[in-house]
Amino acid sequence: MSRSGRPKAELVLSEHEREQLTRWSRRAKSSQALALRSRIVLACAEGLDNKTVAARLGCAAATVGKWRTRFVEHRLDGLSDDPRPGRPASISVEQVEDVVVATLESTPKNATHWSRAKMAERTGLSRSTIGRIWKAFELKPHREDGFKLSNDPLFVEKVYDVIGLYLQPPESAVVLCVDEKSQVQALARSQPAFPMMPGMPERRTHDYVRHGTTSLFAAFNTADGTVISSLHRKHRAVEFKKFLTKIDTEVPDHLDVHLICDNYGTHKHPTVNRWLAAHPRFHMHFTPTYSSWLNQVERFFAYVTADLLQRSDHRSVQALEADIRNWVKAWNEDPKPFIWTKTAEQILDSLKRLLQRTTGAGH
Structure with a gap:
């Protein structure tokens, strides 16, 4: 004869209790522990046994038994954590x-x-x-982040194309994320900086003198993190074609070259298109509009900015370019590839949830 176990205490909810438990279980920012306990009690109120509830919610049967008993004995107050030593909580x-x-x-x-x-x-x-x-609850009302949703009619197709290159790169090929960091300024502070001291950060003047600009062209190898770079005073289609020629020289001849670029006009200029037609091993892939976050080279540019440019003090463009070349050289001596983990489906699902929260669209 099979054993049925100890009899379970009857669990019946009042309308108020059911409403409160439902609110706790559904609120996205609520404590996840409280949300799980609320779902346990709601499932138990359906007449389900502990093992069935545990299987449904992905927790241990002992956990279900604990919160079933706590709720029967103390009702809603029983779902809070056990009291700890010290002064009782004064906030409900x-x-x-x-x-x-x-x-x-x-x-x-x-x-x-x-x-x-x-x-x-x-x-x-x-x-x-x-x-x-x-x-x-990790709430920071004083902070905000900016975003810009893409209006590219081929957004989905381009996301699948770019993410496919990251997660399943083609054989006998190299995948390079390419872009220009334009208008990098050689800035000279009007006065020398005060060095950092105990209890006092480094201090710099807010004003500076401009000594010209340069543009950093970079091709970030997604496989090993190495970077092919070039510096030009302008960033026209002519300079971009020169940079493509440098990439062609440095990438072994037996490999195809897949370039991930944004929609900047120079990347689609007739001069560039003619060069690409003459070099069939090169394949262009474009990120959707307003979606530079898909291009891994932008993360590389962020390192350049934080490590070198943010506190730079250069009296000439030549000095600035020399420091950039040395920085890239040091990077390539110990390259750091970025590990992409999000699939195209996960990215599209996240954007769908964002649209639903902000506009009600995305269904």
């Missing part, structure tokens, strides 16, 4: 939820975003308490 779950919901779904009067002072005034909690709640 409802107050925390109110702060999080208000931060995510509203704005203060006569302001574009919440500050600690404004949220403290609204809720009656202290500023430090608001700060701790925001830190726990």
Whole structure:
């Protein structure tokens, strides 16, 4: 005769409890632990046994049993963590939820975003308490990032094309991410910098004198992280063709060359197209408009900026170009390839969710 185990305590939800549990389980920014516990209780309320609930939610049966029992004994309060030694918490779950919901779904009067002072005034909690709640839920109302959605009619096709080169590069070929970092300025600070000292950062004057510009052409090898580079005072189709000639010289003849570029006009100029027609081993792949984040060479340019250009002090373009050449040479002595992990499907799904949150589109 099979054993049925210990009898389970009956779990029946009131309308208020079901509504609250559903809210906790669905809110994207809620504590994931609380969301799981809420889903456990909701599933148990359907009459399912612990093993069935555990299999559905991907957790251990013992976990289901723990929160089933806690809820039966203490109801909604039983889903919070066990009390720890020290002063009892003076802030309720409802107050925390109110702060999080208000931060995510509203704005203060006569302001574009919440500050600690404004949220403290609204809720009656202290500023430090608001700060701790925001830190726990990783909310930063004072910060914002920019974005620009592509309007390229071939966006999906280009994403699949570029990501395919990253994740499954063709055989007997090299994949190079190509672009120009144009208008790199040789800037000379008006006064010498004060060096860093204990308790004091390095200090530089805000004003400077311009001594001309140069453009860094770079081809980033996605396989090994090495870079083919060239410096030109201008960045026209003529200079881009010269750079393609340099790539042709440095890449072994038996390899095809796949270039990932943006939609800058020089990359599609008739002069460049004629050169490409005369060099059939070269294949051009274009990122969608407003999608430079797909091009790995942009990450390389960010390193150049942070390590060299951000605090540069050059009295001539020649000095600037010499430092750039030395920096690229040092990079190639210890190259760092970037490991691309996102598939095209994952990228498109992320953009779909963004569209749904911002415009309701993307269905």
